[in-house]
Amino acid sequence: MTLHHLPADARPREKLLARGPAALSDTELLALLLRTGLAGKGVFALAQELVDDFGGIAGLLHARPEDLKRIKGLGGPAKRAELVAVLELARRAMAQQLRAREVFSSPDAVKHYLQLHLARQPHEEFAVMFLDAQNRLIELEVMFRGTLTQTSVYPREIVVRALAHEAASVVLSHNHPSGTVYPSRADEALTQTLKAALALVDVRVLDHVIVAPGDALSMAERGLL
Template sequence: MENLDKAVSKPIKHWAPDDQPREKMMRKGAAALSNSELLAILIGSGRKEKSAIDISKEILRMGNDNLNELGKLSLKSFQKIKGIGLARAVAIAAALELGRRRNSADLIEKISVKNSGEVARYLQVMLKDYRHEVFAVLYLNRANKVRNFEIVSQGGMTGTVADPRVILKRALEEEATSIILCHNHPSGNLKPSRADKELTIKIKQAASYLDIIVLDHIIVSEEGYFSFADEGLI
């Protein structure tokens, strides 16, 4: 088998079959491929002086060779690499989003709304790629099962504004009997602001007129979480 480090100086089509990412995946399965080889399949081809593998390694370095960090990059960030246009940047972002959703799919089935920690772990997966603040809602049915998760507003690095009317309209559409409010703090500081507390009270009061219960408001960051319910604030 041709050594992979030597092969990258030539176009992929000239590599030994076992070293070509697509052929390698068909023969050995996706698990046998490195991250750069999987990215190379998405990219499809390189440019004159660099193979798709070379470009993939450049992309991975942008995220410090960490897929979680890579998932936080914007389309414009990917396009800074020569050979990555909008179409390829979108394909990469879509693949990363699919991976994130796959990770969260099993979690949502196991969520116990009686346990703020389990809900918080799910929210950390769903919101970890956002470098700015977002406000989201979990809509639950009568059996306290999650019907839907939805981001209802996005803001800047320090805050976002959520409209109670939008939240409650969606709750009625989902036929939700209870909701869990949530947002992230990219800074890592989990202490709720005065605005966070006021908004929670406002939504809880409005929801009560529709017989919808606000079970909790959870703030998450990569470092941990803060539960309004656990702290007696709701």
């Protein structure tokens, strides 16, 4: 069933325009984006399957294009492209906010931003948020990629990029594909090594955030920095 076959007061678009987006459920909003289902599976059933399969809208926002491909009804490129576009818009909107204000005025926004970039990667990635003197975001760069269990991180390269950005401070981040966000002893040792290297050029390490699907941990908040 398409949205056009529903009664007017049940159509997500008409409901949104009449009552505002907050009146729609997650499934209704997603159905509005998808527009149509497929033979034997209506658009609401497809939307609900996506919500269930990815553990809610937050999980869906962290999905990669290849994750979406396994959902029957999203095998074609058009709908996958639309969902990926929404994800990219969310990333850009959050980056714009972080560039416009002090990053740590909203620690949760930083965690969500890093989750959007790193949480669903199948291998470890190590990224650095470079910040100006007002703790506003200059750039986020993925510096190193590794295997499922190990990433080789080179302090010299991070120092070079910090100088190139004229950064005053940084937030370090990496993902744990295993799903746990608790830092290992190697994570703690690496953080101290990077703190020492960056201190030589007067760049502060403000935090090291570890992310996984649906979770994030700030080492600074845990007193581990």
